[in-house]
Structure formats: structure tokens, C-alpha cells
Amino acid sequence: MKKVTLLILLALSLFNTNKTQAQDGAAIATAAGALLAIGAGVAAVEQMKERAELTATEWVLTHNPELNNFSLKTLDFNGKKLKDISATSVITFKIQEFTPSDKPELNGRKQILLGFTSYGWINEYGIDFDKVQWFLIDSSEWLKMMTSYVHVASGEDNENFIKEELKEGKIVNKGIKKKGKTTIPFYQLSGDMYVVTDYSPEMKFIYNERSLGIFLKETKNLVQIGRGSIIEIHDFFFEE
Template identity: 70%
Template sequence: MNKTIILLIALFFLVPQNLKAQNDGAVIGAAAGALVAIGAGIAAIKQMEERAELTATQWILSNNPELTSFSLKTLSFDGKKLKDMSATSVITYKIQEFTPADNPELNGKKQVLFGFTSQGWINEYGIDFNKIRWLLVDHEEWMNMMISYVKVSSSENNDNTLMETLKEGKVVNKGVKVKSRLVIPFYKLTGDMYVVTDYSPDLKLIYNERSLGIFLKETANLVQIGRGDIIEIHNYFFDQ
């Protein structure tokens, strides 16, 4: 459903009925003003998303000259955190190569580009792109990350078992599921407990209740990736 329609419906139910009866004109005027403000907010967010996508494309062109024909699409702009868009978060992009032709198919190598943001990356002047750190991963690197993450989140430590299970299944809130069966359950932790693995010279992976945390050593920022985004990235790489 279109965002504007959703906002109109929400506004209708949020305006008290007795207030409408007492002063229809004032209510209509206030509602119109609210809609203008909401529309401006949506437009601003869309513009920021487009600018960020352009910057991601420029980063690929500058740092990956071997990519000469590719598609880049926003997978997630972290829309769940609109109440504080300036906070640390992660933007993700789907990248896939193709062979140039009329109406080409996206049938080449798949990668995902992560844009890790720092506190204050959005301010009154717009986006501060100096506060974004980029990480490009292919399906092999993503699998390695998921294996390390599941190891730290559960009692399963066999790499081969984890790889085969992850190829068939999905990481959900409670563990790794294959179809509807929970094959690898995660540890049950409270919200203030963390289990950490030193994944690479740049990253630490952190298991906290229902979330994958990525700690960026360069900026000392902890960014949480939503479970829905993890599933979507995994599906992108491994769904046929």
C-alpha cells in the first residue's frame, strides 16, 4: 500500500471524532498541515535514499574497477529507525553483474554492499557521507560471516554442518530453520547479554537477543542488523 494512503488512514483514525464535530474547519486545516509536513518528510527521506544510492554507486566505481556492468539497488535504507535517522545504522544494496545486451538479464555474480553509518550521519545539512564506511561481500564471504555468527550464537561448531544447514535454511529469531524445523537453536540470552567473536581485522560479530551486531573496529561503532534484513540478504544469495 502507498505510504501516503497509509498516512491518510492513520490520520483519519487519530483525529478525535468529538473534535471534528466541534470544529470541522480547524480540524481540516490542521489535518492538511499535517499531511503537508508528512509529505515533505517522505520526500526528504526519498531524496536521501537516492543520494545515498548514488554515493554507493560512486564508491563501487572508485574501488571496484573490475565491475564494468552491474545493477545496484537499495535493499534496505533502515526505514525502521525513522524516529532517529541520525543514529548508527546500516544501509544495504544488492549488486549483480550482467552481460550488456538489449534488455539484459541479471545473471552474473551477486554481491551485497553494506554502508555502515556513524552517529550524526544525517544532520540539518543532509547526509554526511564521510560518516559511512563501506563493505562489499559476495556469497562466500556472507556464508563465512553467517557460520561465525551461528557458532557464537549456538553450541554448533562444525563448519561443514553449518554450511550445509545454512545453504538450505534461514537464520530466524530463535536459530537456524530448515523449512519449518528449528535445526540449530540459539542460546537464550537477556537483552543485556552479548557473545562476541573476533571475525576479521575490521569486524567483530556479536550475538545479542534476536539480533546480529557488527562492531566496526575503525570507528568503534556497534551496528545491529535486523533479522528481516538478514533473511532477505540470505535469500538473495542462496534462493534459486
């Protein structure tokens, strides 16, 4: 929400400046209109977030009936403007199980639900969730995915070494960093260079500068997960 707060402060500043310098109704109307537009944008994002959470919950209940007690929260809608969400390639949800009680703690198994969007998933009629492809993954599958990604991004062949560094460190722009030191550096590529590995029957992983590209074989879409989202997911699984 920092961007929204900044925009509100900017609009208020514009309002006060114009009031001091001109005191005309047009300037005041402009500032007020900007605030109304910001408020409408925030409301639209919150409505989309709620709809996405509802659809994700319905998907989990349909495809994973063994999950009886769980929390589901969006990971990457927070703080985004409407135009950013419309261009989103992956929406992610944090899922964690718990034991029912009065004021229960989230202390059970963690999973991430990835929703890969395709062109036109947001249009003038709202969200079309038929254009979203869902994957539910746990910490072991995430570690396997990141091991494959680090291998293709760095050329490091020792999978056990990669896994240990992933568990204890973080994935940053230049590689895996642990205790302030880069232990597995990534290739330095230009923006139009790609390194590809065939991960599974559903996906190929593509390393490009500063992003994880995932090619979905069924839809033939290439989507990207930004480094910030990778770090958030990794911390959710492995941060104490």
C-alpha cells in the same frame, strides 16, 4: 511504504471525523497539515535514498573498476520513516551484474555493499558520507560471516553442517530453521548478555538476543543488523 499508507489513511479518517463532528477550520487545517507533513517526510526519505545510491555507486566505481555492468539498489531504505533512517546503523545495497542487451536480465554475480554509519551521519545539513565505512561482500564471504555468527550464537562447532543448513534454511530469531524445523537453536540470552567472536582484522561479531552486532575495530563502533535485514540479504544470495 505500508506505514506511510497507514498514516495517510489515519489522517484522512481524522479529517472526515472532525468534519462531521465540528466542521471548523482548525480541525480541517490539522488534518491537511498532517498530510503535508507525511508527504514531506516521504519526499525527504526518497531524496536521501537517491543520494545514498549515488554515493554507493561512486564508491563501487572508484574501488571496483572491474565492475562494468551492474545494478545497484538500496535494500533497507524502503518503507522507513525519516526518524528511523536517522538512527540506522547499517545501510545495505544489492548489487548484481548482467550482460548488456536490449532489456537485459539480472543474471550475473551478486554482491552486497554494507555501509556502516557512525554518530552524526545525518544532521541538519543532510547526509555526511564521510561517516560511513563501506564493505563489499559476495555470497561466499556472506556465508563465511553467517557461519561465524551461527557458531557464536549457538555453540555449534561443525562448520560444514552450519554451511549446509544456512544454504537450505533461514536464520530466524531462535536459530536456523529448515522446512519448518529448527535445526540449529541459538542461545537464549537476556538483553544485557553478549557472546563475542573475533571475526577478522576489521570486525568482531557479537550475538545478542535477536540481532547480529558488529564491532568495527577502526572506529570502535558497535552497530547492529536486525534479523529482518539478515534474512533479506540471505534470501538475495541463496533463494532460487
